[in-house]
Each structure stands twice: as C-alpha cells, then as structure tokens.
Amino acid sequence: MIVQLVSFPVYNRFSAKKRLDRYNAVLDILINTDADFVMFSEWGLRDPEDLTSLEEAVRKLRKKPITALMELKENGILYLFQNGVWKNKGCQIFVTGRSATVSNVESLLKEIEKYRLFEVNGLRFLCLLCGENNIMRSIKGEDRAVFRLQKRPDLKKRFDDILANVDVVLNPTHTHWTGRFKEPFISRLKTFSEKKRYCFTCTQMKGNQLENARSNPSDNSTMKGMHSRRLMKPVYTNSDVDYLVQSYEIN
Numbered sequence: 001m002i003v004q005l006v007s008f009p010v011y012n013r014f015s016a017k018k019r020l021d022r023y024n025a026v027l028d029i030l031i032n033t034d035a036d037f038v039m040f041s042e043w044g045l046r047d048p049e050d051l052t053s054l055e056e057a058v059r060k061l062r063k064k065p066i067t068a069l070m071e072l073k074e075n076g077i078l079y080l081f082q083n084g085v086w087k088n089k090g091c092q093i094f095v096t097g098r099s100a101t102v103s104n105v106e107s108l109l110k111e112i113e114k115y116r117l118f119e120v121n122g123l124r125f126l127c128l129l130c131g132e133n134n135i136m137r138s139i140k141g142e143d144r145a146v147f148r149l150q151k152r153p154d155l156k157k158r159f160d161d162i163l164a165n166v167d168v169v170l171n172p173t174h175t176h177w178t179g180r181f182k183e184p185f186i187s188r189l190k191t192f193s194e195k196k197r198y199c200f201t202c203t204q205m206k207g208n209q210l211e212n213a214r215s216n217p218s219d220n221s222t223m224k225g226m227h228s229r230r231l232m233k234p235v236y237t238n239s240d241v242d243y244l245v246q247s248y249e250i251n
Contacts, residue, residue, distance in 0.1 A: 001120065001121045002034060002249055002250075003168070003198075003250055004245060006039070006041060006244070008040070008041050008243045009205050009243065011043070019050070023045065025242075026070075030066055031057070035066070038066065038067070038069070039200060041172060041173075041205075043071060044070040046074050048075070051081075059084045066081070067118075069081075069089075071129065076092065077089075082120075088115075092131070092132060093107050094108065095131035096131055099131075099134075100135055105135060106155065112126065127169075127170040127172070128169065128171050134148065134188075135159060136192075144190065145188045167198065168198045168200070169193070173201060174204065192226075198248075205243070205244065
C-alpha cells in the first residue's frame with residue numbers, strides 16, 4: 001500500500017483566500033492521489049465546516065477508497081476520514097516530557113485504546129499527536145528511547161501491548177523538533193519503528209523549507225519515514241505546488 005505525507009506552510013491565521021486555497025489543495029489531493037492513506041501536517045484545515053464540504057465532494061468524485069488523517073486548527077481535534085466519513089479521534093493530551101504525568105499518560109492510553117487505533121488495507125495504525133511522543137524518554141548517549149514512567153509497570157505493559165499490535169506509528173507535529181530537541185525526537189521515532197514497524201512524521205513548513213525541499217527532496221526536515229531503524233526513501237515526491245508531498249510504499 002502507499003502512504004502519502006503532506007506538509008503545508010504554517011498559517012498563523014486563515015484569511016478567506018488562504019482558507020479556500022488550502023481547502024482546494026486538500027480536495028485535489030484526496031480526489032486524485034494514488035495513495036491508500038494520506039497524513040496531513042497539523043492544522044491542515046480551519047474548522048469542521050471545511051470537513052463537511054470535503055466529505056460530500058470526495059464521496060462524489062473519488063473513485064477508489066481513501067483514508068486520511070488531519071487535525072483542525074480551530075478546535076484542535078484530530079479527524080480520520082474513512083469509509084466516506086470524517087470521524088473524531090480526540091485531541092492532544094500532553095505536550096512535553098514534564099507534562100507526561102501518570103494522570104496524563106493514563107488519559108493518553110485510554111484515548112489510544114478508544115480512538116487512535118485503526119486499520120487500512122489490513123495494516124494496523126496508531127497515531128500519537130505531536131508531543132505525545134514524550135510517552136517515551138530518550139536515553140542520553142544512546143540512540144533509543146524507553147517508556148517514560150518506568151516505575152509504573154502496569155502502564156508500561158499497556159503501551160508495550162499497544163505497540164506490539166500495530167504495524168504503523170504516526171506522529172504528525174505542529175512545529176519542527178530542532179536544536180536540543182531533535183536527537184531525542186529522532187530516537188523516539190527510531191524506537192517506534194523497531195520490530196518491523198513503520199513510523200511516519202510530518203510537520204508544517206515555514207521560511208525557506210519548501211525551497212530547501214525542492215532542491216533536495218530526499219533530505220528535508222518536514223517529513224520522515226522509518227522502518228526497522230532505517231530512514232525510508234520516498235517513492236514519489238512533488239514540490240511543484242505550494243506544499244510538499246511524499247509517498248512511501250509499505251507492506
């Protein structure tokens with residue numbers, strides 16, 4: 001199957017023109033993509049009204065089944081488009097390692113078990129929103145991460161059982177993990193991709209990142225695909241529009 005990642009420019013606010021342009025871009029992707037699953041960078045569209053209109057248009061114009069994932073800017077809710085309908089998949093529970101308290105981790109595990117697991121073409125997906133990847137703690141000096149709350153083996157086992165039963169981990173983010181946050185972030189993604197799992201992330205673009213991606217599409221900072229600790233190479237890249245699209249083939 002084909003997984004497609006879409007990275008849009010950052011919009012701090014959606015003017016009427018920007019809202020329409022973004023809507024048309026999302027509609028074009030969902031109708032014409034060859035992918036089976038599309039993950040959009042966070043805050044892909046503004047509000048639920050956009051999703052309602054999209055839902056009708058895609059059902060009418062799309063020839064093949066498509067599954068897509070997107071968080072809205074106005075309400076911060078994650079939505080999954082599947083079987084012709086957008087479904088509410090909850091909101092981000094915590095942002096940082098410091099906020100990954102016992103209470104918040106328990107809430108996230110409940111959220112995962114209730115909303116964040118789904119299947120596409122027989123593969124099992126898990127979505128962690130942005131800083132929720134802090135459910136893992138990176139080991140200083142090592143290229144790996146472990147469950148953050150080691151003193152709660154009951155919670156560790158719940159998360160271990162979740163990971164053991166998924167094929168793909170998704171981690172769309174709002175902003176780039178740079179500076180001192182970059183290496184810990186990458187180590188978590190690598191750990192998520194262990195045991196033959198795939199892991200995908202994509203984020204919003206700002207500044208000259210689109211131009212950088214156009215000049216070197218296989219080495220950009222807005223999206224990554226990993227499998228068994230190896231960075232995957234996209235089978236398709238398009239940067240001729242005002243956003244970046246990369247597709248990856250998985251099985």
